Amino acid sequence: MPQRTMGEIVRDQRPLVLAPTATVSEACAAMYARKVGAVLVADDDRRLQGIFTGRDAVRLLAEGLDAKATAVAAVMTRSPTTLGPRATAMDALLLLNDCGFRHVPIVDDGRIVGIVSRYDFRAKEHARLDEETGFLEAMR
Numbered sequence: 001m002p003q004r005t006m007g008e009i010v011r012d013q014r015p016l017v018l019a020p021t022a023t024v025s026e027a028c029a030a031m032y033a034r035k036v037g038a039v040l041v042a043d044d045d046r047r048l049q050g051i052f053t054g055r056d057a058v059r060l061l062a063e064g065l066d067a068k069a070t071a072v073a074a075v076m077t078r079s080p081t082t083l084g085p086r087a088t089a090m091d092a093l094l095l096l097n098d099c100g101f102r103h104v105p106i107v108d109d110g111r112i113v114g115i116v117s118r119y120d121f122r123a124k125e126h127a128r129l130d131e132e133t134g135f136l137e138a139m140r
Contacts, residue, residue: 006092006106007085009121010114017042017112020049020073024060027052027072038103038115041076046112048105050076055102082107083116092116 016030017040027039031054041050052072060067060075082105083092092104096118106113 003088003090005085005089006083006087006116007113009089009092009116010085010106013114015040015112015115017046018052018072019043020071020076022072024052024057024065024067024070024072024075028057028067037117039072040105040112040115041072042112047110048080048082048107048112049073050078051080051103051105051115052076053103080105084108085113089121093118093121 016034016036016038018027018030020041020043022030022039022041031037031039038051038053040048041052042048050073052075056072056075056077057067060070065075081095081099081101083095085106085108087106095101095104103115103117105115
């Protein structure tokens with residue numbers, strides 16, 4: 001079975017994208033409304049600037065910052081690790097697993113194409129990841 005590419009997985013996706021000037025409160029409200037765990041932060045040309053996640057929101061609250069007065073640019077992860085549209089499902093799953101990420105932006109020439117999380121992959125892809133990581137662990 002040929003591996004799916006990121007381009008195939010995000011083909012019909014409309015990722016949540018906000019400007020760096022959006023407030024954390026606006027980002028959280030948008031995430032809640034769309035039932036997603038991350039916002040891609042981009043300029044007017046959809047060039048990725050960063051990613052804001054639920055983890056960032058928790059950190060903001062723990063630090064006592066005001067969500068209505070703080071721009072996402074102040075608390076987002078800048079220049080996040082990304083994959084291109086030709087990367088495979090296994091490339092993404094290995095990255096998510098190895099780095100502990102929950103989301104990976106998909107970009108082409110710096111412009112946002114979509115975003116993936118563990119939930120975007122099929123059971124067969126997860127099983128293959130388990131096989132590969134189990135094999136690698138046995139080799140150590």
